[in-house]
Amino acid sequence: MRAIVLHPDIRSRPGRRLPEHGLAEAVSLAGALPELDVIWSEVVRVPRLHPGMLFGAGRIEELGVRIRAENIGLVLVDGPVTPVQQRNLEREWKVKLLDRTSLILEIFADRARTREGVLQVELAALNYQRTRLVRAWTHLERQRGGFGFVGGPGETQKENDRRAIDEQAIRLRRQLEKVVRTRELHRAARARIPFPVVALVGYTNAGKSTLFNRVTGAEVLAKDMLFATLDPTMRGVVLPAAQGAGRKVILSDTVGFISDLPTQLVAAFRATLEEVLSADLILHVRDISHPETAEQAADVEDILSGLGVNRVTPKFEVWNKLDLVEPSAREGLLTQAGTRPGVFAVSALTGEGVEELLLAVSAALAPEKSAARLTLGFAEGRKRAWAHEQGIVTAESQTEDGWDLDVLWTERQEKQWHALRG
Known part of the structure; x- marks a missing residue:
């Protein structure tokens, strides 16, 4: 499907990130769905919000001319769009429209593999759709991996829709309760094994899975793509030690975080990140080559805090992707990392600095x-x-x-x- 990406730059809502970088991330998100072909993308300046249409009349007409001329079938708006705004823009442009939450839910639906992950994402999508019954929705009878945000048209009466959503949500919650009980039994069994848990967290596409594969020898999917990993993966690994035998630990690779995480997915994150909540050590992996690495790190810390991660849990910062850093900035980063306790500069791709990181992890986990x-x-x-x-x-x-x-x-x-x- 031919699509475009619009990033509203709302002057009355200044954020911590540059709109151009936000647009680039939104394009990457769209690229995570193989059926979408992004034709062009643009930052749209919005001096003030228009409750009914989001954009001003002149801008809507200008964009509409280009949308019709290039036969665009889907518009992705990188930000929140109210149900009324969505309905009006779809009528004006004669296209389907997805906001940021819809797109992320669609990606999660396409990528979730474990039973619990699938159930959590379906429940999140139902909760989201229940608030947006001003338009068509078809995901309860979908023929593809997603939720019908991108799929074909369909109309039902709102009351029937709401009743169907509520009934499906009840069924999903019951199934989730069974899965959660099984997970609790597994976690209790692991607790009897005297191995500490080391959890990898970080912004999506920061290189967590590449580092996980480097350390464990596993073959978890590691691609230059947002949300390449959704379901948590755990492996046992023996860490090197400066003296004597190394320490065996459980290493957990988790889903990447992202800014403006949809509230509908917070519960799904909490359920799949239980290993982080109870971890003995957290490795916060950062893409140090990204122009907004500091902003991404702040987003991760915000989400961890919202999930209830214990502040006293030891945490290391792993500055990953050194191989992508310009030579002129590389020495400065290495010096900076070397002078800050708990910070390690590495390249998970080449292996540079990984041995030193693992030695530090082993030492940090050495019990008295x-x-x-x-x-x-x-x-x-x-x-x-x-x-x-x-x-x-x-x-x-x-x-x-x-x-x-x-x-x-x-x-x-x-x-x-x-x-x-x-």
Whole structure:
């Protein structure tokens, strides 16, 4: 489908980002849907909002002439569009119109793979559509991966639509409750395994999946595309250590964040980011080569705060994509990263700086250990074997009744010890 992208630059609502960069991101979002062919894009200056039409009459007419001349079938507006504005613009231009929320929901519907991810996105789309029954919607009978925002026309009575949406939402919530219970059981099982969780978070397309693949040897989809990864992926990995054996951890790759995240997707993010909420260490991956890397980082921090991520959870900043930084700025970034604790400059693509990052992660997760002497009887051979398996025994001597063990262990290992029998 031939499409255009419009980014409204609303003077009365100044943001932290330049409109040109916002437009470029919106074009990238549109490129994430293969059926869309973006013909052109433009920043539209809006001195003041027009409640019924969003843009002024002259600008609407000017854009309409070009839309008709180039046979455009879809207009993407990078920002919020009210139901009334959407209806009026579609009638004026004789095209379909999507706002930013609709587009992101469509991408998520196209990319979600896990059962929970699909259910969460469907529920988010239903909640969004319920507020927009001034126009057609067809996603309950869709024939494609998305929700019908891009798909064919259809009209139903609003009351029937609302009732159908409510009934479908109830069914989805019931299915989600079952999935969530299963996830809780899995999380409880993982909690019994003494491996810390390291979660990768960051703005979409910051290179999280590339770093994940570099560290774990996995083959998670890593493309220069917004929302290439939607469903969280977890792998066990042994980190290098400056001394002795490395530490095994669970590394979690998560969906990328984005500015102006639709409120309908906040619940979906919360459900799929439980590993972040309970992580032992968070790696905030930034695309340091992006012109708005600071603004993207601020958006990520805002979303993490909204999700309820504990502020006391340790966090490292990973300045990724060093390979794309201009040589003139590269040395300055390396120096800056080297003088800031918890900041690491890397290239996940080439591997530069990754070893140093992993050593720091391993050191940060190294738990405090205390020394103790254990006296075991011969009947407690299982406990002795467990202590040796854990590598906590520093010295051992046999007595008439059993063994004396000198151990160096963590608080977690001490609790596991007391839970053992025989």
